[in-house]
Amino acid sequence: MKVQTTVLLGTAVSALVAVQALAQDIPSEVTLFKDVNIFDGKNDALLEGYDVLVVRNLIQQIAEDIPVSGTYELEVSTGALERVETLPGSGVNGYSITIRDADGVETQTQQVAVNVIAGGGRTLMPGLIDAHYHLMLAASQGDSWRLEQPDYTHATMVVEANNLLQRGFTSIRDTAGPGFGIKKAVDEGMIPGPRMYLSGTLITQTSGHADRTLPFEEPRIFSGRAPVGEEVMKLDRVVNGRDEVLAATRQNLKQGATQIKIAIGGGVYSLYDPLDVTEFTEDEIRAAVDAASDWGTYVTAHVYTPKGVLRGIRNGLKTIEHGQLMDEEAAREMAERGVYLITQPFEAEENLRALANDIQWAKYLQVVEGWQRTADLVKQYDIKMGFGTDLVFAPDTNGQQADFLARFGKWFSNIEMLRMITSTNAEILALSGPRNPYQEGPLGVIEEGAYADIILVDGNPLEDVSILGSNGANIPLVMKDGRIFKNTMN
Numbered sequence: 001m002k003v004q005t006t007v008l009l010g011t012a013v014s015a016l017v018a019v020q021a022l023a024q025d026i027p028s029e030v031t032l033f034k035d036v037n038i039f040d041g042k043n044d045a046l047l048e049g050y051d052v053l054v055v056r057n058l059i060q061q062i063a064e065d066i067p068v069s070g071t072y073e074l075e076v077s078t079g080a081l082e083r084v085e086t087l088p089g090s091g092v093n094g095y096s097i098t099i100r101d102a103d104g105v106e107t108q109t110q111q112v113a114v115n116v117i118a119g120g121g122r123t124l125m126p127g128l129i130d131a132h133y134h135l136m137l138a139a140s141q142g143d144s145w146r147l148e149q150p151d152y153t154h155a156t157m158v159v160e161a162n163n164l165l166q167r168g169f170t171s172i173r174d175t176a177g178p179g180f181g182i183k184k185a186v187d188e189g190m191i192p193g194p195r196m197y198l199s200g201t202l203i204t205q206t207s208g209h210a211d212r213t214l215p216f217e218e219p220r221i222f223s224g225r226a227p228v229g230e231e232v233m234k235l236d237r238v239v240n241g242r243d244e245v246l247a248a249t250r251q252n253l254k255q256g257a258t259q260i261k262i263a264i265g266g267g268v269y270s271l272y273d274p275l276d277v278t279e280f281t282e283d284e285i286r287a288a289v290d291a292a293s294d295w296g297t298y299v300t301a302h303v304y305t306p307k308g309v310l311r312g313i314r315n316g317l318k319t320i321e322h323g324q325l326m327d328e329e330a331a332r333e334m335a336e337r338g339v340y341l342i343t344q345p346f347e348a349e350e351n352l353r354a355l356a357n358d359i360q361w362a363k364y365l366q367v368v369e370g371w372q373r374t375a376d377l378v379k380q381y382d383i384k385m386g387f388g389t390d391l392v393f394a395p396d397t398n399g400q401q402a403d404f405l406a407r408f409g410k411w412f413s414n415i416e417m418l419r420m421i422t423s424t425n426a427e428i429l430a431l432s433g434p435r436n437p438y439q440e441g442p443l444g445v446i447e448e449g450a451y452a453d454i455i456l457v458d459g460n461p462l463e464d465v466s467i468l469g470s471n472g473a474n475i476p477l478v479m480k481d482g483r484i485f486k487n488t489m490n
């Protein structure tokens with residue numbers, strides 16, 4: 001039975017409508033950003049001098065001059081709002097909410113504090129999103145993830161989760177590795193971290209990009225054991241044939257994977273596969289796509305070559321990771337099929353040279369050379385492009401995460417790059433459909449009803465995207481899900 005209620009409250013109204021204004025749903029505090037210039041994740045013009053009101057975990061209102069206090073009457077059934085009086089005791093930031101029953105009798109009144117954040121003309125924009133990250137490998141120094149105790153590695157992941165937030169990343173798409181327990185703890189508010197869209201284990205074939213057995217070890221399918229990355233750390237899984245691919249895909253979905261990642265071509269750091277090889281047959285790729293689509297979600301793949309890209313997208317992949325060696329045919333077909341590309345602007349950096357043997361380094365240099373051609377093709381064929389860094393093995397350099405964006409500056413305008421790291425990446429996250437764990441509102445945009453994943457930026461990233469880098473030095477405030485995790489403005 002629903003009772004017609006009338007509510008008196010401040011401007012924080014619509015979210016309360018949505019929950020029928022039950023007393024326990026009235027928050028004790030709301031957040032009001034005053035005097036900010038808004039980049040909404042899509043449009044190339046800033047909304048200058050606006051205010052943004054956050055109620056619970058959603059953006060409630062975007063307007064000029066939202067009052068910091070006041071009393072409003074709300075018709076719950078229609079959402080109609082009328083200002084009826086000013087809040088007594090002026091000088092205190094706050095809203096007053098009263099719930100009345102169908103006869104107009106007051107049942108409860110609650111004061112709601114307003115946490116006013118003086119934006120001072122800073123840019124307010126969506127929290128950053130990295131569409132290709134590996135929480136475990138990014139947190140691990142070299143091979144530490146397979147040399148140390150698992151709980152040590154998990155501890156490094158917890159630290160890295162907080163570091164991501166502190167530099168402005170409020171969502172990551174994790175394209176292989178463990179983290180389901182850490183994600184749960186983050187979502188419960190136990191530890192700080194971004195929203196995580198986890199793939200679970202990277203599914204690979206014997207000899208594939210994620211086959212981490214040693215050269216003298218027999219594979220599991222004969223007489224061997226699963227490698228440590230599979231059996232202990234849940235980083236990848238070596239399978240062959242349709243049935244095993246189905247089982248591996250379903251196991252990841254059972255854990256809570258939001259998308260499935262497979263390796264369908266040679267890798268840089270992997271020991272056995274030259275860059276030019278193609279991995280998994282069409283039937284094996286189809287098996288992953290079948291199992292994922294039965295769960296309403298999709299498959300992405302690690303691959304560099306045109307042959308691999310074409311085999312993947314012709315068998316149902318929705319996104320491609322890397323693609324630095326692709327050609328015109330692959331680019332054209334990606335564009336035609338609306339497949340997203342997440343490529344990385346790798347550079348031949350010293351710290352990475354030290355981590356690679358000569359064969360690995362030679363492969364890496366091909367990819368370093370290739371991404372600029374791929375960027376040409378993305379521009380030429382207008383491929384939808386997300387932003388994902390693939391930072392691994394060197395935690396000290398993870399602060400460069402957003403610096404990678406400016407490396408695309410030769411090909412893309414500032415607004416194009418900003419869309420990649422916000423709204424386009426959010427489109428990629430949304431491909432998870434019913435497996436998307438965060439469905440109360442959109443991500444990657446600043447609009448009424450969107451999740452309150454918000455950063456404040458010193459300066460205007462529409463004029464210079466590089467200010468988003470430097471380990472978040474120009475990002476004094478980070479809010480995720482309506483909660484402030486960083487504020488150095490006080």
Ligand SMILES: [Zn+2]
Nearest residue numbers: 132134175390
């Ligand atoms: Zn990766």
